[in-house]
Amino acid sequence: AQSVTQLDSHVSVSEGTPVLLRCNYSSSYSPSLFWYVQHPNKGLQLLLKYTSAATLVKGINGFEAEFKKSETSFHLTKPSAHMSDAAEYFCVVSDNQGGKLIFGQGTELSVKP
Amino acid sequence: GAGVSQSPSNKVTEKGKDVELRCDPISGHTALYWYRQSLGQGLEFLIYFQGNSAPDKSGLPSDRFSAERTGGSVSTLTIQRTQQEDSAVYLCASSIDRGPGNTIYFGEGSWLTVV
Numbered sequence: 681a682q683s684v685t686q687l688d689s690h691v692s693v694s695e696g697t698p699v700l701l702r703c704n705y706s707s708s709y710s711p712s713l714f715w716y717v718q719h720p721n722k723g724l725q726l727l728l729k730y731t732s733a734a735t736l737v738k739g740i741n742g743f744e745a746e747f748k749k750s751e752t753s754f755h756l757t758k759p760s761a762h763m764s765d766a767a768e769y770f771c772v773v774s775d776n777q778g779g780k781l782i783f784g785q786g787t788e789l790s791v792k793p
Numbered sequence: 794g795a796g797v798s799q800s801p802s803n804k805v806t807e808k809g810k811d812v813e814l815r816c817d818p819i820s821g822h823t824a825l826y827w828y829r830q831s832l833g834q835g836l837e838f839l840i841y842f843q844g845n846s847a848p849d850k851s852g853l854p855s856d857r858f859s860a861e862r863t864g865g866s867v868s869t870l871t872i873q874r875t876q877q878e879d880s881a882v883y884l885c886a887s888s889i890d891r892g893p894g895n896t897i898y899f900g901e902g903s904w905l906t907v908v
Contacts, residue, residue, distance in 0.1 A: 723900055723901035723902055729894060774894070775893075783836035784835075
């Protein structure tokens with residue numbers, strides 16, 4: 681069975697400093713992994729996805745994530761945080777047929793001025 | 794439309810009443826999904842449609858919950874005899890088809906409050 685663990689429920693950074701949101705996954709096959717962002721009272725927006733191509737995946741708004749099979753990790757990073765990055769971030773794994781997404785519990789990112 | 798559209802955006806209902814939530818997926822998307830987001834439970838898969846059939850209903854929490862899809866497009870999620878624990882955001886999503894790695898696009902959700 682697939683599962684996802686987001687290691688931090690809340691991360692706080694200062695504007696202009698790097699962002700690291702940690703995610704570990706468990707899967708019995710080569711997984712498809714995603715990061716989604718949810719701003720307050722908004723729907724989920726896809727930031728980026730990994731589907732067994734390049735292990736370093738670049739997404740929107742300057743975010744990127746690296747798939748590390750040996751560590752079963754898919755951490756999300758951004759070199760410099762912006763105030764508009766404050767939101768809830770979800771690490772997600774897809775089942776091997778696609779569609780049935782398994783969500784992590786989410787990491788709330790706060791950005792201080 | 795340009796994105797996944799859901800209605801109503803907000804619904805307050807009395808315990809015991811039935812509610813219907815509607816989802817209009819992105820045009821041409823054959824796969825449609827319902828998820829539920831609630832405090833303490835995170836995001837849970839409810840049901841998946843491929844065309845008008847539902848090969849995976851494993852996430853529906855009880856027989857009070859049902860969903861249908863007609864014309865390979867619009868879907869309706871129905872909750873009968875609502876309970877307070879049904880209060881949540883119900884999210885609909887669609888993708889071009891069901892395949893690993895396909896991008897799944899979400900609507901903004903229907904906020905359901907059962908009082």
